[in-house]
Every structure is written in C-alpha cells, then in structure tokens.
Amino acid sequence: MDKIVIEGGSVLKGEVKISGAKNAALPILVSSLLADGWNTYHNVPNLKDIQSIRHLLSDIGAKTETHGNTVRIDAGGLCKSEAPYDLVRKMRASVLVLGPLLARLKKARVSLPGGCAIGARPINLHLKGLSQLGASIELKHGYVEATADRLRGNDIYFDVPTVTGTENLMMAAVLAEGVTVFRNAAREPEVIALADVLNKMGADIQGAGNSVITINGVPSLHPVTVSIIPDRIEAGTFMIASALTRGDVTISDCEPNHMRSLINKLKLTGTDIEVEEKSIRVRGTDRIESVDVKTLPYPGFPTDMQAQFMVLMSVAKGLSIISETIFENRFIHVSELKRIGADIIISGNSAVIKGVPMLSGAPVMATDLRASASLILAGLVAQGKTEVRRVYHLDRGYEAIEKKFARLGASIRRVSAE
Numbered sequence: 001m002d003k004i005v006i007e008g009g010s011v012l013k014g015e016v017k018i019s020g021a022k023n024a025a026l027p028i029l030v031s032s033l034l035a036d037g038w039n040t041y042h043n044v045p046n047l048k049d050i051q052s053i054r055h056l057l058s059d060i061g062a063k064t065e066t067h068g069n070t071v072r073i074d075a076g077g078l079c080k081s082e083a084p085y086d087l088v089r090k091m092r093a094s095v096l097v098l099g100p101l102l103a104r105l106k107k108a109r110v111s112l113p114g115g116c117a118i119g120a121r122p123i124n125l126h127l128k129g130l131s132q133l134g135a136s137i138e139l140k141h142g143y144v145e146a147t148a149d150r151l152r153g154n155d156i157y158f159d160v161p162t163v164t165g166t167e168n169l170m171m172a173a174v175l176a177e178g179v180t181v182f183r184n185a186a187r188e189p190e191v192i193a194l195a196d197v198l199n200k201m202g203a204d205i206q207g208a209g210n211s212v213i214t215i216n217g218v219p220s221l222h223p224v225t226v227s228i229i230p231d232r233i234e235a236g237t238f239m240i241a242s243a244l245t246r247g248d249v250t251i252s253d254c255e256p257n258h259m260r261s262l263i264n265k266l267k268l269t270g271t272d273i274e275v276e277e278k279s280i281r282v283r284g285t286d287r288i289e290s291v292d293v294k295t296l297p298y299p300g301f302p303t304d305m306q307a308q309f310m311v312l313m314s315v316a317k318g319l320s321i322i323s324e325t326i327f328e329n330r331f332i333h334v335s336e337l338k339r340i341g342a343d344i345i346i347s348g349n350s351a352v353i354k355g356v357p358m359l360s361g362a363p364v365m366a367t368d369l370r371a372s373a374s375l376i377l378a379g380l381v382a383q384g385k386t387e388v389r390r391v392y393h394l395d396r397g398y399e400a401i402e403k404k405f406a407r408l409g410a411s412i413r414r415v416s417a418e
Helices: 022-034 048-059 092-105 124-132 163-173 189-200 232-244 256-268 303-314 334-339 369-381 401-407
Strands: 003-007 013-017 038-042 063-067 070-074 107-111 136-140 143-147 155-157 179-183 204-206 212-216 225-227 248-252 272-275 279-283 319-323 343-347 350-354 363-365 385-389 411-415
Touching: 003 369, 013 401, 022 038, 022 048, 022 070, 022 092, 022 163, 022 189, 048 063, 048 070, 048 092, 092 107, 092 124, 092 143, 092 163, 124 136, 124 143, 124 155, 124 163, 163 179, 163 189, 163 212, 189 204, 189 225, 232 248, 232 256, 232 279, 232 303, 232 369, 232 401, 256 272, 256 279, 256 303, 303 319, 303 334, 303 343, 303 350, 303 369, 334 343, 334 363, 334 369, 363 369, 369 385, 369 401, 369 411, 401 411
Parallel strands: 013 248, 038 225, 155 179, 363 385
Antiparallel strands: 003 385, 003 411, 038 070, 063 070, 107 143, 136 143, 179 212, 204 212, 248 279, 272 279, 319 350, 343 350
C-alpha cells in the first residue's frame, strides 16, 4: 500500500493549477444516462472516484472513453437497471444513478452506498423525494428497489439541504411530467454546475444556486459538450498550505467566488490574499491568528475544509474553536494530528485547538479523504519526517497532489508498497 513521505519545513512558492471538481464531475458524468448519444466532458480529474463511476456506468450499459482529462459517454445502450453492491460500496456518490435510471428505464435497483466513514449520511431524503415524484420504493437485502410507470412533478421540501439529494432528484425531475419545485434545496456550486449542464441538454431548470429550484419537465434530453468547474476544495487546500508554510503561492484556474467563506476566514488569520478573476495569490505571515469556524451548508464554511483549517489553527497563536455541524464523525483525524503534536480537545461537535509553536513529524494513518489532506498539510509544516499511510483515500479526491506540492518546493514523495 502506497504512502506519502514528507520532510517538513519547506516554504512553498510558485503557481499551482487547480483540477476539475470531483464533486461536480460525478453527478455530471451520471447525467449522461439521461440522453442517447456521445456526451463529451473536458477538465475531468483523474481520480479513483471518477474511475469508479465510469466503471459503474459501463456496467449498466453505457459506453465510456477517456483521453487524458476528457471523458466521453454514450448511454444509448443503457440496458441494466441495477447498480450492484461491489461497485456502489466503494463510493457514496454512486447512489446518483438512482434518479436517472428511474427516469429513463422506469425502474432501478441500487445498492445502499458506501464511501468515507465520516458519518451516517442517510439517503432517506432521496427516497422521500422520489416517492413524491410517484416512485414506489422498497428496501430489500441492502438494495433500494424503485419503480415508476411515470414520474410526475411535485412540491418537494428538504428537511435539511442535501447536495446529492438535490442532484439525484433534479436528474429524475427533468424528465418528469409537469412542474417540480424544490424547497430548501442545496445551493453548492456543484449543484449549479449540474443544473447548467442539464439545461444545455434541453432541461428547463430555474433557480439553481437558490434555496428554491423550479423544474419544468421535458420529454427528452440531448447530449452535450461541457467543461467541469474547478475544484474549490483542492484550491482551498493549497491556499491553507501556503498560509501554513509562510509561503507565496498563486492558485490558478480556480473560481474565487466559490470560496468566499474560506477567503474571509484566512484573511482573519492574518494571511495576505489577492483575488483576481480566476486566480488567488496567498502569502503567509510570521504570525497566524486564531479564528473560530463553524461548518455550514454553502455558502457557509465547507465541511470539506474543516480538517485542513484545523491544521492551520494547530500552529496559530492562542485558542480557536471549530464546530462541525454537518457530519457527526468528522473529527476522526484529530487523533492522528495529535500524534504530530497538535493540542486538540474534542467536546461534542466542537474541537478546541490550542496553537503550538511547532509540530513534529510522525507516522500517521489517513481515515478519510479530507483527513488525508490535513495530514499532508501537517507534514509540510512539521519538523522532521512524516509518513502518511492509507493514501488510497487521498487518490479518491486529489489529482497527483504530491507532484503539485513538489513543484511548489515541498520535500514530498510517494513511496510504493512494491
């Protein structure tokens, strides 16, 4: 099993280009199921999760091709309504095929999903919404079995904003008869990106990015050629890395408007930030101020940046409190950060961090995708050598992150188990 080895202490400098967003690419690739013909997607990151979703789409009858960061998919041969456990267990986003399969084939049998161990993340809101669209839903032997002679529009209220729930139901509702209205819908940029692609395919979706989304059902969709939006979480990870190492890094090919909450928090730490239209320059300072953070649905502070920001607070001056309101198990990286010398106490859904003068390298083990990134960041600023194990988590969401850090001057390398 591969591991990442880091010799801490390097000051990061230079420019890093941001890859396409995994969390936008996954539902957009799945949306290819809604139309016959070749869809072409540019700026698709080369990640394990992308490979997993392509494998799943191929298994249910779609043709897929990959050329570098371009993926082509034709669902004209869609013939299978079942997404099996062996494929879905690897990644929670696989449940996104449920809505499109139901819309196209009138039936779907999808295994209950897997993914990172950061909390329950139930799909009850997906199932409730599909029922309101006219689907018959049963849970049998670990599978969701859904059927519908015809999906019909309805007024759907989400008890809590759910990104994958909004996306799943959006892909079902675009081919439903009549009008569907989502209330308390997720507002993330990835939801907007999916809506934009669906509209280019011929859908009629209004209000994406707001809490109320209106969808006028259409009889059919057509294939498109589109580009995936930049990954705001990858961009944020490199921003924090520059602040941590007192570096000077320009993050290019990004979308600053998607990261306003992080930018504002970093400015409060004393980090110098210059924002351009498609780039952000981040310069660290000798003194990092402590800042409290509470994770919230977009446009609030993203839960996917919580672990990385915690590393920054671990070497800040004074006390800070990070409150996690999205996932109940998302502090499982804390025990590994403490091995590197961080001073963190967990109390319920909050972490109290007392900044220390220095972290010390140690062998650590990644527990989920974003925890992996936080351990890389800790290793960059720690004194001595840090070994991050179980980096297969990292490969699910970051494209060649060790190579990008190395180009910025970090002493970092991947060591193969072989």
